[in-house]
Each structure stands twice: as structure tokens, then as C-alpha cells.
Amino acid sequence: MRIADLGTPALILDRAVLARNCAAMAARMAGHGVRLRPHLKTAKSAEVAKLATAGQFGGITVSTLAEARYFAARGFRDITYAVGIVPAKLGEVAALERNGARLTLIADSAEAVAGAAERAGGLDSVFRLLIEVDTGGLRGGVLPESGELLDLGRAIEAAAGLALEGVLTHAGQSYDCRSVAEIRAVAEAERAGAALAARRLREAGLPCPVVSAGSTPTAVYAESLEGVTELRPGVYVFFDLDQVGIGACVIEDIAVSVLASVIGHNRRAGRVLIDAGALALSKDVSAGAFMSHVGYGLVCPAETTRPIDGLYVAEVHQEHGLIAAAEGAPPYDTLPIGSKVRILPNHACITAAAHGVYHVVDGGPEAIARWERANGW
Amino acid sequence: MRIADLGTPALILDRAVLARNCAAMAARMAGHGVRLRPHLKTAKSAEVAKLATAGQFGGITVSTLAEARYFAARGFRDITYAVGIVPAKLGEVAALERNGARLTLIADSAEAVAGAAERAGGLDSVFRLLIEVDTGGLRGGVLPESGELLDLGRAIEAAAGLALEGVLTHAGQSYDCRSVAEIRAVAEAERAGAALAARRLREAGLPCPVVSAGSTPTAVYAESLEGVTELRPGVYVFFDLDQVGIGACVIEDIAVSVLASVIGHNRRAGRVLIDAGALALSKDVSAGAFMSHVGYGLVCPAETTRPIDGLYVAEVHQEHGLIAAAEGAPPYDTLPIGSKVRILPNHACITAAAHGVYHVVDGGPEAIARWERANGW
Numbered sequence: 173m174r175i176a177d178l179g180t181p182a183l184i185l186d187r188a189v190l191a192r193n194c195a196a197m198a199a200r201m202a203g204h205g206v207r208l209r210p211h212l213k214t215a216k217s218a219e220v221a222k223l224a225t226a227g228q229f230g231g232i233t234v235s236t237l238a239e240a241r242y243f244a245a246r247g248f249r250d251i252t253y254a255v256g257i258v259p260a261k262l263g264e265v266a267a268l269e270r271n272g273a274r275l276t277l278i279a280d281s282a283e284a285v286a287g288a289a290e291r292a293g294g295l296d297s298v299f300r301l302l303i304e305v306d307t308g309g310l311r312g313g314v315l316p317e318s319g320e321l322l323d324l325g326r327a328i329e330a331a332a333g334l335a336l337e338g339v340l341t342h343a344g345q346s347y348d349c350r351s352v353a354e355i356r357a358v359a360e361a362e363r364a365g366a367a368l369a370a371r372r373l374r375e376a377g378l379p380c381p382v383v384s385a386g387s388t389p390t391a392v393y394a395e396s397l398e399g400v401t402e403l404r405p406g407v408y409v410f411f412d413l414d415q416v417g418i419g420a421c422v423i424e425d426i427a428v429s430v431l432a433s434v435i436g437h438n439r440r441a442g443r444v445l446i447d448a449g450a451l452a453l454s455k456d457v458s459a460g461a462f463m464s465h466v467g468y469g470l471v472c473p474a475e476t477t478r479p480i481d482g483l484y485v486a487e488v489h490q491e492h493g494l495i496a497a498a499e500g501a502p503p504y505d506t507l508p509i510g511s512k513v514r515i516l517p518n519h520a521c522i523t524a525a526a527h528g529v530y531h532v533v534d535g536g537p538e539a540i541a542r543w544e545r546a547n548g549w
Numbered sequence: 550m551r552i553a554d555l556g557t558p559a560l561i562l563d564r565a566v567l568a569r570n571c572a573a574m575a576a577r578m579a580g581h582g583v584r585l586r587p588h589l590k591t592a593k594s595a596e597v598a599k600l601a602t603a604g605q606f607g608g609i610t611v612s613t614l615a616e617a618r619y620f621a622a623r624g625f626r627d628i629t630y631a632v633g634i635v636p637a638k639l640g641e642v643a644a645l646e647r648n649g650a651r652l653t654l655i656a657d658s659a660e661a662v663a664g665a666a667e668r669a670g671g672l673d674s675v676f677r678l679l680i681e682v683d684t685g686g687l688r689g690g691v692l693p694e695s696g697e698l699l700d701l702g703r704a705i706e707a708a709a710g711l712a713l714e715g716v717l718t719h720a721g722q723s724y725d726c727r728s729v730a731e732i733r734a735v736a737e738a739e740r741a742g743a744a745l746a747a748r749r750l751r752e753a754g755l756p757c758p759v760v761s762a763g764s765t766p767t768a769v770y771a772e773s774l775e776g777v778t779e780l781r782p783g784v785y786v787f788f789d790l791d792q793v794g795i796g797a798c799v800i801e802d803i804a805v806s807v808l809a810s811v812i813g814h815n816r817r818a819g820r821v822l823i824d825a826g827a828l829a830l831s832k833d834v835s836a837g838a839f840m841s842h843v844g845y846g847l848v849c850p851a852e853t854t855r856p857i858d859g860l861y862v863a864e865v866h867q868e869h870g871l872i873a874a875a876e877g878a879p880p881y882d883t884l885p886i887g888s889k890v891r892i893l894p895n896h897a898c899i900t901a902a903a904h905g906v907y908h909v910v911d912g913g914p915e916a917i918a919r920w921e922r923a924n925g926w
């Protein structure tokens with residue numbers, strides 16, 4: 173089926189671009205000599221995971237237990253669940269492990285460690301833990317130079333039901349960078365902080381085989397990854413307008429888009445209406461921090477992902493998107509009612525999450541496959 | 550099961566509040582002598598639809614073909630699909646009608662009408678159409694005083710495969726109102742525009758049995774609905790912080806919330822981390838236009854939906870929410886790691902769309918049912 177014949181709105185994934193993005197990241201990581209543990213919160217798809225882990229050691233990262241269940245059932249056994257663990261989730265972790273998965277969890281507080289240790293006893297399990305380290309993201313994590321780091325390491329090692337695997341950090345602040353130089357500085361802070369935390373644990377006689385870092389911008393621009401054992405970028409598989417704005421990719425690297433139908437022309441307001449709105453595109457406007465006239469996404473002809481000059485989704489309602497032109501009126505005649513367009517998203521992770529399936533193309537206009545997604549929790 | 554024992558994040562729906570909201574809107578519409586055709590894009594749930602249509606004529610409104618399929622299969626036959634129709638969707642409309650549904654569609658252009666007429670011939674169907682009228686929303690629709698209105702009416706009546714049912718308008722601008730007086734003025738513009746369009750069609754000898762209007766704010770505050778035959782409010786079933794801001798409800802009327810677990814304390818940043826982020830809450834920040842310190846939602850104890858003074862979700866990442874206090878540090882001690890909170894959403898329609906099911910309570914802490922949702926397209 174040609175994508176122009178798909179019902180709308182629909183999520184389109186270009187396998188050719190995806191494969192190129194995966195190969196490029198694999199080459200970067202090989203160049204650094206670090207393992208690539210792709211974060212599959214972006215794709216939530218086993219088919220994408222196969223491409224992202226091709227030629228790699230096979231480990232993956234997830235953000236939900238739903239993803240852990242889904243990927244474990246499809247043969248991805250080495251899973252880092254990179255959201256702070258709470259005791260109530262450990263029953264399901266133990267069940268996944270009994271079925272052959274190997275999960276690694278994260279914690280950044282004595283309370284979380286104590287809770288996991290207690291639950292491990294009740295479940296007769298041993299949980300692998302990474303200590304989350306804050307290298308500037310100001311989200312979760314202890315400081316690499318803190319006494320708390322060593323206290324947590326000792327508490328994990330002392331607990332019968334816990335095993336210390338190492339440290340994990342995520343330089344989320346890389347998303348706020350405004351230049352390659354800034355990204356490089358963040359990447360170095362991420363690397364240095366993770367390496368420092370690992371060294372301090374080891375110097376205290378604690379094990380630290382895993383030193384896990386990474387975000388897509390820092391993975392793309394890191395100059396050194398010395399002391400890091402693995403990186404966990406995620407959105408690089410698809411890229412998006414936000415990553416274009418940050419400078420981590422170019423528009424041609426964006427692998428996902430939303431197919432929409434033109435459903436109306438409002439010439440009084442200077443708008444072309446489409447049937448992709450707040451749900452199909454999301455309300456993410458992150459790329460607007462980097463460029464003007466991007467709104468909820470850039471508009472392309474249905475056959476390509478080359479934006480039509482100046483056209484963007486200026487406004488969204490639940491199932492309506494309103495396309496405007498940066499200057500003057502949008503080209504109503506070339507966007508007749510019933511015609512289709514493709515919208516490049518601000519943030520691929522968030523936009524894709526509204527869709528149950530990918531309609532896969534391979535560089536051309538034919539939809540060659542449907543790939544499922546593991547949404548929800 | 551107590552909601553405190555549910556996995557997180559999870560969407561909680563209080564049936565008692567829902568039922569009260571439905572009864573209040575039904576009483577308002579009865580007072581005006583107009584039919585209530587609830588817009589089920591908010592709830593996407595047959596169980597909610599049963600409550601929202603109880604004692605009513607049974608008609609509903611939907612925003613996607615997925616909702617139309619879902620509700621038609623569950624006995625809701627009289628369905629208005631209130632997004633501008635395009636020819637490619639008419640095959641599915643015809644199939645639903647062959648199975649006993651009665652769909653009403655909308656159009657606002659000669660191209661859309663011509664396309665529908667042509668497709669009706671190919672499908673050997675007759676499609677019911679409402680002409681969309683713009684009463685100030687500046688989204689879709691022709692002006693009620695325009696010549697285009699009559700041209701469209703005549704074109705629909707002249708087409709063998711189309712039947713003119715009347716007019717439809719949606720005063721979406723009511724969401725931008727800042728006072729009850731403003732909402733009342735918008736409601737009157739909505740009513741007057743729809744009534745004018747209907748009168749002009751009838752004076753031209755065209756049928757106009759249906760005069761459909763409505764949004765939740767205008768449904769709540771309309772002083773007169775003379776000339777209108779039905780209203781299509783939607784979010785009133787659940788309400789949300791945006792509607793509190795607009796003045797269409799109070800906090801106690803909010804029927805949906807997101808249960809989340811506390812997963813960390815970042816005392817350096819002054820944040821309590823929870824496992825509900827951009828996906829579980831959405832990136833909608835609409836209530837921020839009306840109130841400060843609301844962010845991505847207000848924070849309540851797990852057992853209630855009474856906000857904890859000053860606490861709000863200040864920041865979201867994909868699966869992380871960061872709770873801040875309006876002043877000073879958040880109360881870490883009363884929100885220990887592993888404890889649960891409930892988040893009141895900015896915009897219930899958008900937040901609910903990320904969740905596959907409602908966990909239903911009935912005024913208390915016990916989850917008494919799971920109600921499915923018809924997400925996607």
C-alpha cells in the first residue's frame with residue numbers, strides 16, 4: 173500500500189533513515205570503544221530494537237515496566253530500567269527475572285536502597301543496582317563527589333538481596349545547549365562525573381563494572397568517553413526537530429513523521445486545517461526554543477520529509493492542526509482538501525507515544541510493514 | 550483493590566464525581582430545553598457514555614473514526630463525527646452505517662461537499678451533512694451571514710448522495726475567556742450565529758432540523774439557547790484545572806487524576822521526583838494561563854483529590870515529573886520514596902489519552918472497576 177492511501181493520522185517510520193541513524197551511532201560508539209545500550213523509550217518497538225542492537229552486545233534501556241515486559245518477551249534479556257526504583261515495582265522485576273531477563277535498576281537514596289533490600293528478602297531475589305549520579309542534569313542522582321555516593325555503595329554491597337553494578341548518569345541538560353561547544357562541555361561533565369563516581373567507589377573497595385552515561389546530544393558530540401563503559405542514547409534512532417535545533421542532526425536524519433489529511437481551508441484566518449492535532453502530534457513545542465515558525469511541527473508533502481518552505485503547524489486542538497505560513501497565506505491550491513501532508517515532530521519520543529503502530533516505509537512511498545509499539549505502563 | 554496498591558502511573562476516575570457532573574449538565578440542558586449530545590472525545594469510554602447519555606436522547610459526538618467504530622459496536626448508534634470529512638474516510642462511514650449506525654458528518658467547503666457527493670455515488674450511500682459554521686472560533690466553518698453558507702446548503706441538497714441535516718458550530722474561543730461575563734458573551738455569539746445560519750438556510754427553502762452548538766464553558770454559562778436544538782460539551786464529564794481556571798467548575802468537580810509514585814528527592818534542586826511525566830500527564834500547560842504554580846498539574850495525597858497547598862509538577866521528562874513547592878522546599882518527609890500522590894491534570898482530554906484504562910473509584914479509596922478507552926485512530 174502507498175502511504176498516501178493510509179488512513180490518517182498515521183505515524184510513518186522510514187526504515188532507511190532509521191538504519192542509517194543506527195549505523196552511525198554504532199560507529200561512533202565503536203570509535204570510542206564503549207558499549208551502546210540504546211534507550212528504547214523512544215521507539216518502544218522490537219523491530220527498531222533489532223536494528224539498534226545489531227552488532228552490539230545486546231543490552232537495552234527502558235523507561236517503563238511495560239517496555240521491560242515487552243522487550244523481555246521478545247528476546248531482549250539484558251535490560252536497564254533507568255527510572256528510580258520503588259519497592260512496589262520489584263515483584264514484577266523479580267517475575268521478569270524468573271523468566272530469564274536480567275534487569276538492572278537504579279537508586280539514588282538510602283530510602284530506595286533500604287526499600288529494595290527489604291523487598292528482595294521477601295521475594296527471595298537479588299536485585300542489581302546502579303547508583304544514579306547527577307552530572308548536571310539536576311533531576312535524579314547523587315553528586316559524584318558526595319559522601320552519599322559511598323554510603324549508598326556500601327549499603328548496597330552490605331545488603332544480602334542487592335548487588336552493586338556501578339553508576340549511571342544522564343546529562344539531560346544537553347537538551348538545553350545552544351552550540352556544539354556547549355554540548356561538548358556537557359558531554360565532558362557527564363563523562364568526568366560518571367568516571368569520578370566510579371573511581372571513588374572502586375577506591376573504597378566497592379565493585380563498579382558498569383559506568384553508564386549518555387543522551388543523544390552528548391553521544392553525538394563527546395570528544396572523550398574515557399572511563400565510561402556504555403552509553404544510552406535514545407532519540408537518535410528517529411531524531412526530530414528538537415535535535416535539529418540542538419545541532420545533533422540535520423532534517424534529513426528525521427525518520428518519523430505524522431501523515432495527515434487536509435480537512436479544510438480557513439482563508440479568513442490564513443490556515444490550512446489537518447486531522448492531526450494535539451493527540452497525533454503532541455503538545456511538545458521544544459524546537460521552538462531553537463527556531464522560529466516551527467510550532468507543533470514542519471509540514472512536508474506526503475511523499476517526502478523535505479519541509480515545504482515556511483509552512484508549520486501553528487496551533488493544535490485535540491484532533492485539529494492548523495497550518496500557517498511564516499509569511500503570507502499558506503498555498504491552499506497545492507494543499508487541496510483531501511490531500512495529505514507529513515508533519516515532522518518536535519520531539520519524536522512524545523509524538524510517537526500517541527500511536528499504536530508504525531507504518532514503515534523504506535525510502536519510498538510504499539508502506540512495507542506495520543510495526544507495533546509497547547505504549548502505556 | 551485499594552488505589553494505593555495500583556501500579557503507577559495510573560489514571561484514576563471517580564465515578565461519583567463523574568455522575569454528579571453528568572447529572573448537572575443534563576439538568577442544565579433540560580432547563581434550556583435542548584438535547585445533550587455529549588462529546589466523547591474526552592472520555593472515549595462506553596461506561597462514561599452510558600452515564601453521559603442517561604435520560605438523554607442517546608446521540609453522541611466523536612472526534613475520530615476509532616471512536617465511531619468503538620461506540621457503534623457498543624450500541625451508540627446516533628453519532629456526529631465533528632471533524633471535517635474527507636472522501637477517503639467515507640468508505641468506513643458507509644460500512645458503519647451498513648451495520649446500523651447513523652452517522653452525521655460535517656463540511657465547510659464546496660470541495661469537501663463535492664468530494665463527499667462523488668464518493669457517495671461510488672459507495673451507493675447517502676451521507677448526512679451538517680454545515681460547519683464559524684461563530685468566532687476561527688478554526689473551521691463558514692460565517693453564518695455568508696453567501697457560502699447558502700451555496701453549500703444548495704450543493705448538499707442538490708447532490709443525490711447527500712442529505713442536509715443542519716448546522717454545527719463550536720465556540721472554541723470560550724477556552725480563552727477570562728471571566729464569566731466573557732463566557733456569556735461567547736455563548737451568546739455561538740447561539741446567535743448558529744441560529745442565524747439555521748434561519749438563513751430555512752428562509753432559502755433548505756432543511757435545517759439540527760442546530761448544534763457547544764463547548765463546556767458555553768454550555769455551563771449560556772443564558773439563552775434559543776434557536777439551538779442540541780449542545781455538544783465534552784470535558785464537563787471530567788473537568789480539569791483548565792476548566793477551573795476558565796471558571797466552568799471548581800476543583801472538587803475534577804473526576805480524573807493520575808496516580809504516581811514518589812521515586813526520589815532532589816534536595817539540591819528542591820524537587821520531589823515522581824514516575825508520572827510528559828507521557829502520563831501530557832505536556833499541556835493550559836491552566837498556567839489562569840493561575841500560577843500549576844505547571845503540569847497540582848499534587849494531592851493518593852487518597853483524595855484535594856491539592857496539597859502549594860505543590861505542583863514544575864517540570865516533566867518522558868517518565869519523570871518533578872514536584873516543586875510554590876514557596877520553599879517540598880515536604881519531603883510527608884512524601885517518602887515509594888509513597889503515592891495523585892496529580893490533577895491541566896486538560897483531561899489530553900492527559901487521559903495516554904492511558905489505556907481508567908481505574909474507577911466511587912468516592913473512596915477502593916478501585917471498583919477498570920474501564921477501557923478507545924485511543925488512537
